[in-house]
Amino acid sequence: MPELPEVETVRRGLQPVFVGARFLHVEKRRPNLRFPFPERFVERLLGRRVTSLERRAKYLLAELDSGETLAMHLGMSGSFRIVAEGAPATVASEAFHFPRSKASEHDHVVFDFDNGARVVYNDPRRFGFMKLIPTDDLYLDPLFADLGLEPLSDRFTAEKLSAILHAARGPLKATLLDQKRIAGLGNIYVCEALHRARLSPERPAVSAPPGKAKALHGAIRDVLEEAIAAGGSTLRDHRQADGELGYFQHAFAVYDREGAPCPRKGCKGTIKRIAQGGRGTFYCPKCQT
DNA sequence: AGAGCTACCTGAAGGC
DNA sequence: TGCCTTCAGGTAGCTC
Numbered sequence: 001m002p003e004l005p006e007v008e009t010v011r012r013g014l015q016p017v018f019v020g021a022r023f024l025h026v027e028k029r030r031p032n033l034r035f036p037f038p039e040r041f042v043e044r045l046l047g048r049r050v051t052s053l054e055r056r057a058k059y060l061l062a063e064l065d066s067g068e069t070l071a072m073h074l075g076m077s078g079s080f081r082i083v084a085e086g087a088p089a090t091v092a093s094e095a096f097h098f099p100r101s102k103a104s105e106h107d108h109v110v111f112d113f114d115n116g117a118r119v120v121y122n123d124p125r126r127f128g129f130m131k132l133i134p135t136d137d138l139y140l141d142p143l144f145a146d147l148g149l150e151p152l153s154d155r156f157t158a159e160k161l162s163a164i165l166h167a168a169r170g171p172l173k174a175t176l177l178d179q180k181r182i183a184g185l186g187n188i189y190v191c192e193a194l195h196r197a198r199l200s201p202e203r204p205a206v207s208a209p210p211g212k213a214k215a216l217h218g219a220i221r222d223v224l225e226e227a228i229a230a231g232g233s234t235l236r237d238h239r240q241a242d243g244e245l246g247y248f249q250h251a252f253a254v255y256d257r258e259g260a261p262c263p264r265k266g267c268k269g270t271i272k273r274i275a276q277g278g279r280g281t282f283y284c285p286k287c288q289t
Numbered sequence: 290a291g292a293g294c295t296a297c298c299t300g301a302a303g304g305c
Numbered sequence: 306t307g308c309c310t311t312c313a314g315g316t317a318g319c320t321c
Contacts, residue, residue, distance in 0.1 A: 058314095058315075075316085077299075125300085179316080237313095238314075280313085
């Protein structure tokens with residue numbers, strides 16, 4: 001599922017339930033997701049209070065009062081849903097007026113909090129994973145040590161992007177997907193940002209004209225911000241934490257639109273699908289050069 | 290060091 | 306209807 005906007009949407013939905021709450025009961029229904037759960041996973045969570053819920057790249061980070069942080073990655077098909085039973089009225093009125101998905105054989109983890117809320121992690125493909133990391137050393141952990149810039153942070157500037165493109169060797173698509181350079185973009189939003197900047201995904205990153213770095217920088221930020229505002233993109237699995245769908249898929253210019261007319265004003269092109277690194281790339285060969 | 294590929298897993302969709 | 310193939314929002318861990 002989830003690229004940065006989907007993970008950020010989930011974070012915002014979970015934050016009022018997680019932060020300040022203690023784990024009253026934790027149910028782990030299988031020994032592993034993509035990787036085995038950490039040793040004594042349940043014991044290390046029970047009784048701990050969540051002091052913050054942040055996001056880095058496509059990871060959710062629940063900081064605990066034990067000095068550890070629970071890092072969670074949703075893989076391709078992971079989702080969290082808040083189950084209403086026992087939730088306090090203040091939370092329920094905000095978050096529970098949408099229909100919720102039913103219990104499923106792919107519900108792998110259940111968190112019960114002392115505020116009455118129950119949060120269920122569902123992941124059919126089980127590419128997601130959870131890890132407990134000492135908070136003080138969080139960014140020394142191999143998961144985070146080499147991650148690149150947060151594209152919505154102040155540190156991600158047009159100049160930094162220009163330097164990234166100049167130092168890269170591969171095509172633009174692969175460069176923007178590389179989490180060590182920019183952290184949080186995935187297949188959808190790379191395709192969409194490149195279309196907005198009128199750059200071909202096949203063009204060598206190093207060949208992007210200097211002025212184009214600025215356009216691409218703006219396109220990346222705009223598409224991510226618009227997608228977050230729309231609750232992310234629901235293709236199959238993504239749900240907001242309250243069960244509501246994301247809506248940004250209706251705003252796609254190119255992703256999953258092979259054969260459709262290019263939506264750019266005045267462009268008579270047709271969206272094409274190619275394979276890059278074994279993954280689908282969608283773009284308009286007419287206006288993206 | 291870095292680029293490129295495979296593997297992990299289930300389910301949906303399309304061709305025959 | 307059923308069987309087979311292909312594809313899907315990601316990335317760790319191999320090769321070369």
